[in-house]
Amino acid sequence: MARALKHAALCLMLLPRFLLAAVMLWLLDFLCIRKKVLLKMGETPDSQDDPPVCVADSNKMFTLESLRAVWYGQKLDFLKSAHLGHTAPNTEVVLVQDRRQVRILDCMKGKRPLILNFGSCS
Numbered sequence: 415m416a417r418a419l420k421h422a423a424l425c426l427m428l429l430p431r432f433l434l435a436a437v438m439l440w441l442l443d444f445l446c447i448r449k450k451v452l453l454k455m456g457e458t459p460d461s462q463d464d465p466p467v468c469v470a471d472s473n474k475m476f477t478l479e480s481l482r483a484v485w486y487g488q489k490l491d492f493l494k495s496a497h498l499g500h501t502a503p504n505t506e507v508v509l510v511q512d513r514r515q516v517r518i519l520d521c522m523k524g525k526r527p528l529i530l531n532f533g534s535c536s
Contacts, residue, residue: 435484442475
């Protein structure tokens with residue numbers, strides 16, 4: 415019951431942002447329609463360097479897949495642990511030199527900034 419209530423509260427908090435994004439995607443589809451009408455009227459681009467306008471039924475922005483992606487992205491953004499202006503999360507990391515787990519903020523020394531290097535091995 416408590417989980418369902420938390421889920422409903424999250425949905426209500428995300429709904430205004432989601433609806434705004436959905437309206438923007440819907441308006442972008444009208445921009446595509448406008449380009450299609452201009453092409454039929456014989457409008458030519460001002461510059462030869464501009465790529466040709468690509469107008470097709472397959473480039474719609476307001477689709478079920480795009481709305482799902484927007485909802486998922488906003489949910490991930492809302493539930494992230496790091497937020498601008500708030501305290502940094504103190505997650506566990508593994509020190510490379512001695513392979514032990516420590517909290518990330520334990521690596522700070524005085525008022526010196528802590529620099530994290532996210533490298534890759536490939």
